[in-house]
Amino acid sequence: MSKIAFLQGNEACAYGALYAGCRFFAGYPITPSTEVAEVMAKELPKVGGKFIQMEDEIGAMAAIIGASLTGVKSLTATSGPGFSLKQENLGYACITEVPCVIINVMRGGPSTGMPTGPSQSDVMQAKWGTHGDHPAICIVPASVQELFTETVRAFNLSEKYRMPVTVMPDEIVGHMRERIEIPEPGVIPLTDRTPPSVEPEEYKPYDTRFGDVPPLAAFGSEYRFHVTGLNKAEDGFPTTRAELVQQEEERQMRKIEDHIDDIVSYExxxxxxxxxxxxxxxxxxxxxxxxxxxxxxxxxxxxxxxxxxxxxxxxxxxxxxxxxxxxxxxxxxxxxxxxxxxxxxxxxxxxxxxxxxxxxxxxxxxxxxxxxxxxxx
Amino acid sequence: MSNRYELRFSGAGGQGLILAGIIMAEAAAIYDGKQALQSQSYGPEARGGASKSEVIISDEPIDYPKATAVDALLALTQEACDKYSGDLKENGILLLDSDLVKKLPKGKYRVVKFPIINTAKNEVGRTIVANIVALGAMVALTGIVSKESAEKAVLARVPEAFTDLNRKAFLAGYEKAVAAKKG
The missing domain is CATH 3.40.50.920 (Rossmann fold)
Known part of the structure; x- marks a missing residue:
């Protein structure tokens, strides 16, 4: 039996993350996204997850990358100024190809802008906010139900393509309340990142023998690997070899370009x-x-x-x-x-x-x- | 579109008007089996400043989440009344706190007023339940949700220790509005 509830968009978003298997949240409260953090703080301990309020949004973005590298699906939520602060580490998640989901409830900007006012002005930032060429997936839900289901999809896409995914409701969608149907666990299929199929000594974190989305081992397991924000080779160590850098950058873009129809959705x-x-x-x-x-x-x-x-x-x-x-x-x-x-x-x-x-x-x-x-x- | 009914609860930040709107919407969506959508608009202040909570109730799915032509407006402060009465329908319901809103907006409305905050303070016993007094009055005046559903929705939202206080507040508002409408 699915559960019927009357929820706020931000609350539905948090329940969607939990449904998707998210077990780590790091964030810093900011209007109009704070309710996502509130629900995660209340619910994560009940399912064996961890919630941490960081010193700022930069730290929160760093924390979810670290948590996800250990194999735990991770989330952060923010708004406007906080999304700006996350951009540097969002780029780090892009180049290191770490799955994670970022919620950005759009308020007026630039800068502190209009904290309680609705806006849709961060859509370009979702693609171009962090520097360098990198793939981007950004989802813009329009209802409380969709904030739930699209947050689940965001986690699935993030795991499938091994990259950060942003979900960006405007303030109206984030704060409005509607009736919602929460499906039983298992009704919406969940995707998990591909684990390595080779022995630890043979493992490379960006091994292209397995296609454009290389398997990702859990940090802290018997699989040991290097993670860096520098352009890297298949083994994860920095490289400045021109052909390797070019190949790596193009492979990352192909993850999206070759799967447009799988990712694009509309009504x-x-x-x-x-x-x-x-x-x-x-x-x-x-x-x-x-x-x-x-x-x-x-x-x-x-x-x-x-x-x-x-x-x-x-x-x-x-x-x-x-x-x-x-x-x-x-x-x-x-x-x-x-x-x-x-x-x-x-x-x-x-x-x-x-x-x-x-x-x-x-x-x-x-x-x-x-x-x-x-x-x- | 014709059965779209729009309510707006307005006053100052901190008066509990967003909660009043949520309860109204829950009464419609959970207990009366209708479609309902609640949204809000408020300033950056924790307290003070004009604040509003809107509820759309319909038999059909609701697309636009904000009010287009308001059927019933509650205003607990003069500022809110001045700011938020512009799109009240002709012959729409205008519920006011008679102690705090002295200047009526221009237009043809069904004005109902009684001392809402004072009723909470002196008759129910706590100023904090003024929002529930106002909610009771809005339920009585609009008839858009049943009295039983609204009462259930109120009680589902409050801690058990405050059940009696809130029921008393809801019923006081309901009865005062019925009396004020007749008078």
Whole structure:
């Protein structure tokens, strides 16, 4: 029997992490993400897990990398300024290929910005926040139920591709409460990282004989290996040999590029015969859905493409829509981040216009409906 | 869309209005089997500043999580009343604390007022339950959730030692609102 509850998004996120098998949380409280830490602090000890409040977000990011290296699924949660602080160590998780999940509940920025106000302005940071070329997976849920299931999926993807995954609800989704169904353990399949199949003396942490996602041994076990933030060779030790560095970097990118369809997820609503498509995510997509229904009632053929996996960006799908509709509208609580991505994918096949809002207020359905009408004029 | 019902609980931070909204939503979603969504908006202050909690109740899945045209508004402070009454529907319910909100917003509303905080303090015995008095009143005025479901939802949220206090607060609010509406 699944369990029915009335939960806040952040709470559902924490329960999703626990469901996924997360047994370590390190964090530093920050509005509007603190409830994730609160639930983990309360629940982790009951299942033999560990919760630690670190001195800051930098330390928290470092702690989950260390914990995950020992074989324990690990989580941290933060918001805006805290996500900025995590970027250096997020890069460390990227180059060392350590699975871990980062929750970033989006509030207004930059800097301290608007601590209690909603925002969707960290989506570029999720891909480009840490320096250097690196793959990125970022998920942007739109409901309490989805915050649960997508957090489970984030852990699965993180383990499968041996890399950090970020889940980024906006403040509205993180703080709102809805009815949720928590499935019995085992109903949602879980993925665990591939352990080594060779003897300890033969083990290399980045052994490409096993494909683009090398098996990962648990630190502290009989398998001994080196972990460094420097560009490394298959054995984990630093190297500056040009061909090795190039190969390693390209292999890491292939983990995503060769599995786009496995990772990208989205929802389409009334798009089949649409003249105008709204491309939105998070709470803004809920506003867009309301507007699309109202447009349909008024006889306007509008549809919604809701982004669930923001990175990798659903390029193929958006390009397809651009070829079928007259206009695309991108409402978002930032000053045009998705707009530019959509423009790139649409490549001139349809017009693209945005509704950008950064005043701490949500984009309401009326604003989107007006834009739909305007786009078809 | 037509059966979408929107409630807003507003006042100052620290008055327990977010909790009042949560309980209203739980009454609808858990005990009355309806769709419900609760959201909130508040400033960075721990106490003070205008604060609001919104509840959408519907028979159908709820997409937009915030209020679009409010059916029933509670305002416990003048600041909240001034700030949050702009999108109250014509003929919408406006519940006010008569001691604290003296200036009514312009527009045609069904205004109901009684001393909500004073009722909590002097009749129920604790100022802290003013949010539950207000909740009882909102339940009576809107009829959007049943009285029984709302009472169950209140009691499920409070520690056992405070069951009687909260039941008393809920019923006081409910009855005062019924009386104020008639008067």
């Amino acid at each position: 389409e609503y009334m798009l089949d015969d649409a003249d105008v498509a709204v491309v939105a995510f998070g709470s803004t997509a809920r506003s867009a859905r309301f507007a699309v229904r109202e447009a349909r009632e008024a006889g306007i053929k509008a549809g919604l493409f809701r982004i669930i996996t923001y990175w990798p960006f659903p390029e193929k799908q958006i390009a397809g829509i651009a070829g079928r509709v007259k206009a695309i509208i991108t409402p978002e609580m930032n000053l045009g981040m998705t707009f530019h991505e959509v423009m790139r994918c649409a490549a001139g096949k349809s017009t693209v216009s945005g509704i950008f809002r950064v005043d701490g207020e949500p984009i309401n359905p009326g604003q989107i409906l007006d834009k739909i009408k305007e786009a078809l004029r």
